Structure formats: C-alpha cells, structure tokens
Amino acid sequence: MIREGQRATECTVLLRGFAYRQKILSDGDRQIISIHIPSEFIDLQNGILGTADHNVQSLNHSEVAAIPRAALMDLADRRPAVRLAMWIDTLIDSSIFREWVVNVGRRDSRARIAHLLCELALRLERTGVGRDGTFDFPLTQEQLADATGLTAVHTNRTLQSLRRDNLIQLSNGILRVLDWEKLREVGDFDELYLHQQI
Amino acid sequence: MIREGQRATECTVLLRGFAYRQKILSDGDRQIISIHIPSEFIDLQNGILGTADHNVQSLNHSEVAAIPRAALMDLADRRPAVRLAMWIDTLIDSSIFREWVVNVGRRDSRARIAHLLCELALRLERTGVGRDGTFDFPLTQEQLADATGLTAVHTNRTLQSLRRDNLIQLSNGILRVLDWEKLREVGDFDELYLHQQI
DNA sequence: CGTTAATTTGAGACCATTCAATTTCGGTGG
DNA sequence: CCACCGAAATTGAATGGTCTCAAATTAACG
Numbered sequence: 001m002i003r004e005g006q007r008a009t010e011c012t013v014l015l016r017g018f019a020y021r022q023k024i025l026s027d028g029d030r031q032i033i034s035i036h037i038p039s040e041f042i043d044l045q046n047g048i049l050g051t052a053d054h055n056v057q058s059l060n061h062s063e064v065a066a067i068p069r070a071a072l073m074d075l076a077d078r079r080p081a082v083r084l085a086m087w088i089d090t091l092i093d094s095s096i097f098r099e100w101v102v103n104v105g106r107r108d109s110r111a112r113i114a115h116l117l118c119e120l121a122l123r124l125e126r127t128g129v130g131r132d133g134t135f136d137f138p139l140t141q142e143q144l145a146d147a148t149g150l151t152a153v154h155t156n157r158t159l160q161s162l163r164r165d166n167l168i169q170l171s172n173g174i175l176r177v178l179d180w181e182k183l184r185e186v187g188d189f190d191e192l193y194l195h196q197q198i
Numbered sequence: 199m200i201r202e203g204q205r206a207t208e209c210t211v212l213l214r215g216f217a218y219r220q221k222i223l224s225d226g227d228r229q230i231i232s233i234h235i236p237s238e239f240i241d242l243q244n245g246i247l248g249t250a251d252h253n254v255q256s257l258n259h260s261e262v263a264a265i266p267r268a269a270l271m272d273l274a275d276r277r278p279a280v281r282l283a284m285w286i287d288t289l290i291d292s293s294i295f296r297e298w299v300v301n302v303g304r305r306d307s308r309a310r311i312a313h314l315l316c317e318l319a320l321r322l323e324r325t326g327v328g329r330d331g332t333f334d335f336p337l338t339q340e341q342l343a344d345a346t347g348l349t350a351v352h353t354n355r356t357l358q359s360l361r362r363d364n365l366i367q368l369s370n371g372i373l374r375v376l377d378w379e380k381l382r383e384v385g386d387f388d389e390l391y392l393h394q395q396i
Numbered sequence: 397c398g399t400t401a402a403t404t405t406g407a408g409a410c411c412a413t414t415c416a417a418t419t420t421c422g423g424t425g426g
Numbered sequence: 427c428c429a430c431c432g433a434a435a436t437t438g439a440a441t442g443g444t445c446t447c448a449a450a451t452t453a454a455c456g
Contacts, residue, residue, distance in 0.1 A: 005390070023300045026386050031300040045289045048282075053293050053391040077278065084246075087285050091243045094288065095251050097295035102221045102229040104303040105347030109412070140434065149303030154412055156436060171435095172421090188224050192203070193251045307444075338402065352444055354404060370453085 001064070002043050002056040010066045011047035014040050017062025018138055022146070023054045032147035034096065035059075035120060035139070039127050044090055047072055060138045092195050099193045104149035107188060109158045112148040114187030117168060119194070121177050126196055137175035162186070199262070200241050200254040208264045209245035212238050215260025216336055220344070221252045230345035232294065233257075233318060233337070237325050242288055245270060258336045290393050297391045302347035305386060307356045310346040312385030315366060317392070319375050324394055335373035360384070 001012065001019065019036045033054060036042050046052045047069045058064075076083040096119075103115050124135045139147070145155040162168050167183045169176040177183060199210065199217065217234045231252060234240050244250045245267045256262075274281040294317075301313050322333045337345070343353040360366050365381045367374040375381060 021296075023296070025300070025304055029304045031304045033296045033299050045292060048285060049289050049293070049393055051390070051393070053393070054296060080275065083281075087246060087288070090285070090292065091247050091288060094243060094292035094295060095247070097292060097299060098219075098221070098231045098252060100299045101231050101295060101302060102223070104299060106223055106227045106229045141436095142434080151413055152434090153414080153436085156434095157412095160436085192249070195247055195249070195251070339404095340402080349445055350402090351404085351446080354402095355444095358404085 001058055002046065002052050004052055004055050006046075006052045008043065008046040008050060008052060008069055010068050011044050011072050012042055012064045012066050014038050014042050015063040015065055018059035018136075019056060019062060019064075020059055020143070020147070021054050021056050030146050031149065032143060033100070034093070035147060037120070037124055037127060037129065041086075041089055041093075044086060045093070048090075059143070088195075095193045095195060109148070109150055109154055110161060111187050112150065113144065113155065113158050114162065114167070114183050115189050116144070116148055116187075117175065117177070118184055118187045118189040118191075121175065122191060122194065122196075133177040133180065135175045135177075136173060137170065138173045199256055200244065200250050202250055202253050204250045206241065206244040206248055206250060206267055208266050209242050209270050210240055210262045210264050212236050212240050213261040213263055216257035216334075217254060217260060217262075218257055218341070218345070219252050219254050228344050229347065230341060231298070232291070233345060235318070235322055235325060235327065239284075239287055239291075242284060243291070246288075257341070286393075293391045293393060307346070307348055307352055308359060309385050310348065311342065311353065311356050312360065312365070312381050313387050314342070314346055314385075315373065315375070316382055316385045316387040316389075319373065320389055320392065320394075331375040331378065333373045333375075334371060335368065336371045 002008075004023070014036050016038055019042050021033045021036075021042070022030050023033060024030045042056050042064070043052065072086075076086060099115075099119075103112050107115060120137070121130075121133070121135055124130050130136060141155045141159065142152040144159075145152045148155065150158070159168075159170060162183075163170070165182070167177075167179050167186065169178060183189075200206075202221070212234050214236055217240050219231045219234075219240070220228050221231060222228045240254050240262070241250065270284075274284060297313075297317075301310050305313060318335070319328075319331070319333055322328050328334060339353045339357065340350040342357075343350045346353065348356070357366075357368060360381075361368065363380070365375075365377050365384065367376060381387070
C-alpha cells in the first residue's frame with residue numbers, strides 16, 4: 001500500500017480488513033511496527049511529513065479510502081476541531097509505539113504476546129468489531145512473531161502455553177479471550193496508553 | 199519532571215542538559231523510551247492528550263522552559279505555521295519510536311547500541327552540540343541498557359566489543375565516534391527516519 | 397580520602413533461536 | 427468428492443546469545 005521512501009500524495013483510512021506497518025532490516029529481517037483495524041488512519045503521518053519512513057501492507061482483503069493530501073491539509077486549515085482530532089490521532093499512534101518499545105524491549109515471550117492480544121482485542125471491541133471476547137484475528141504466527149520481536153517457532157510454542165493455561169483460543173483466524181483478567185496480568189497490560197477513555 | 203497518570207498543565211522544552219522518558223513495568227523493570235537533548239520538546243504530546251502515559255526524568259543538571267498548556271494551544275490556534283511545526287515535531291518523535299521498536303525488536307546487542315549511538319550523535323551534531331565526532335554523552339551503562347532492552351552487564355561487554363574494534367571511544371560521559379561508516383554499518387543505521395533533511 | 401555509584405570480570409543457567417522435519421490446514425482442479 | 431498442493435502450524439534437538447548472580451575494580455564526589 002505504501003513503500004518506504006515514497007512521497008506521500010494522499011492519506012488512507014482503512015475501511016475493511018486489517019493492515020500493518022513494517023520495516024525491513026538490511027539483513028532481510030523485518031519488524032512489524034503496528035497493526036491496524038478498520039476505521040484507523042494508516043499513514044496520516046506520511047501525509048504530513050511528506051516521505052514514508054516505512055512500508056504499509058494490507059493483511060487480508062481490505063478496503064481503503066484515499067484522501068488527497070492537499071484536501072486533508074485544507075480541511076485541517078479550515079476546521080480546528082478536525083485538525084485537533086487528527087493531531088490527537090497521530091499522538092495516540094505515537095503512544096502505542098512507546099508501549100511497543102516497552103513490549104519488545106522488556107517483556108518475555110509470554111507477556112509480549114499476551115500484551116499484543118490484549119491491545120488488539122480491546123481496540124477491536126472499542127470499534128465494535130467482534131464481541132463476547134471473540135474477534136477476527138487474521139495474523140499468521142509468523143506475523144505475530146515479527147510484531148513481537150520473536151521467531152515464528154517460539155511464537156508457536158508460546159501460544160500453546162497460553163492455550164494450555166486456558167487464557168485464549170486462537171485458530172482459523174479467530175481469537176477468543178477466555179480469561180481477560182489473567183491475560184491482562186500475564187501481559188502486564190494497562191490500557192492507559194490507548195487514551196480511549198471517553 | 200513528569201509522572202505517569204499526571205494531568206498536563208504545561209509543556210516543557212529542554213534548554214540545557216539531557217532528559218529521558220521511561221516506563222516502569224509491574225515487576226520493577228524499566229524501559230527507556232526516548233532520550234532528549236537540548237532544544238527538544240519533551241512532553242508536547244502530554245499537553246495535547248491531557249494525561250501523561252509515561253514518566254520523564256532529567257539525566258543530569260538540566261534546565262527547562264515550561265509553557266502553560268493554554269498558552270500553547272492558543273498559539274497553535276492563531277499561528278498556522280507554529281501549529282504545523284509542533285505537529286511535525288510530534289510526528290518525528292513518533293518516527294523515532296518506530297525505529298526504536300525495530301531496534302529492540304530485531305537487532306542484536308551490538309547493532310542496538312551502535313544504532314542508538316549513531317542516532318544520538320547525529321542529533322547532537324545537528325543541533326550544534328559537540329563536533330568532530332565528539333559529544334557529551336551522560337548516559338550510564340545501566341541507562342543505555344534500559345534504552346536498548348539489554349542488561350547493564352551485557353551492555354558493558356558490548357561496549358567493550360565496539361571499543362575493541364575501534365568504532366567508538368566512550369568514557370567520562372564523552373562519546374567519540376572513531377569510525378562513522380563502520381558504526382553505521384554495525385548499527386544498520388539509516389537516518390531517513392529522523393526526517394531532518396532541510 | 398572516604399564513601400558510594402559505576403564499571404568490569406567470571407562462570408553457570410536459561411530463554412529464545414536455528415535448522416530440519418513432520419503434520420495440519422485451506423484452497424484448487426480433475 | 428477426492429487428490430493434490432503450498433502455506434501455515436507443530437515438533438524435536440542442539441546451539442547460542444543474553445541473563446543472572448556475585449565479586450572485584452575503578453571512577454566520581456563531597
């Protein structure tokens with residue numbers, strides 16, 4: 001959808017499906033930097049900064065709305081409320097990155113994955129996708145690994161351990177959270193950083 | 199300087215000295231999320247979001263300017279250029295976080311530290327602090343460790359390995375980059391993400 | 397100088413990786 | 427509907443990078 005180094009001419013909002021942002025290292029390894037669910041801006045920052053510093057890919061069949069950069073800037077100039085909302089959107093984005101730094105920097109594999117699952121489940125719930133602790137979750141284990149800084153093999157084993165403890169159920173692209181409280185605890189999850197309290 | 203959960207009433211700009219932002223995990227571990235040098239905003243995002251989601255600490259004796267949140271917002275409303283500049287400032291912040299996710303997520307200890315040193319050296323150079331590859335660098339090895347997701351012990355050994363290869367010199371709070379190109383290569387460093395090209 | 401913080405060193409343990417092989421799953425064509 | 431295929435998930439065993447714990451050395455500072 002967007003390639004690193006590319007000049008931004010428009011901004012896109014994800015309407016349906018999942019998307020993710022990633023960076024590729026010189027040795028071919030990759031790190032997934034964020035995962036996006038419907039209704040989220042996926043490259044607002046590129047629109048403002050001008051040059052993309054990372055790639056954006058769609059995860060499954062997805063649908064986006066592209067807004068010309070100029071139109072967006074014009075809107076921002078004329079509507080203070082919209083402008084502030086967009087700024088806040090990018091700031092929450094930023095807050096999530098900070099938490100991800102913590103996640104990959106200081107948590108062990110179980111906590112990393114539990115934390116990521118908590119975050120996504122909560123965000124999905126908040127946007128009304130999925131309910132009763134059941135969500136679409138189209139990430140492969142390899143993608144999950146690249147998002148948590150682990151290998152696919154170890155991600156597999158860690159997921160098994162979370163399943164064994166009856167914290168989650170994950171198969172066929174469907175995630176079911178069986179024990180919210182425990183999962184939160186394992187993932188050291190505190191949602192303050194999502195800045196979602198209304 | 200700022201404590202997690204605290205309501206923001208003012209924004210601060212760092213005038214002298216270093217500062218850093220950190221998050222403390224429930225088990226007491228900590229992750230340093232960013233390091234700030236003079237002339238940078240250290241909590242603009244808190245000013246806009248309202249609640250701090252992390253702590254900010256000063257590293258050495260430092261000096262800051264505190265701007266009342268209301269005054270800043272007022273300025274933003276009346277001066278489009280300033281407003282955009284502030285937005286861009288927070289976006290570059292965000293871009294740096296993304297790179298840090300990659301750094302702690304997918305690079306080994308040598309690369310992590312080399313990358314961090316490259317980033318800071320470049321930022322210091324750009325703001326005119328230090329020259330000839332020589333910079334103030336007041337981080338202790340423990341803080342360096344918390345910024346790279348390593349332990350202090352391993353950070354020590356890794357620094358020794360970088361010194362042994364004549365890439366850097368680091369002691370008494372002074373960093374000297376001896377071989378820019380090699381250090382860049384070891385750290386897999388590409389400055390695009392700093393968005394500093396003028 | 398004395399005291400505490402910071403750095404350095406050593407050895408052993410462990411979490412996560414690597415490499416390779418096997419099994420399961422989802423989709424496709426005959 | 428079954429056979430087939432590639433992708434994804436799973437398993438095993440060995441390796442290795444980083445951690446842990448503890449002690450020694452050096453630097454910083456009043």
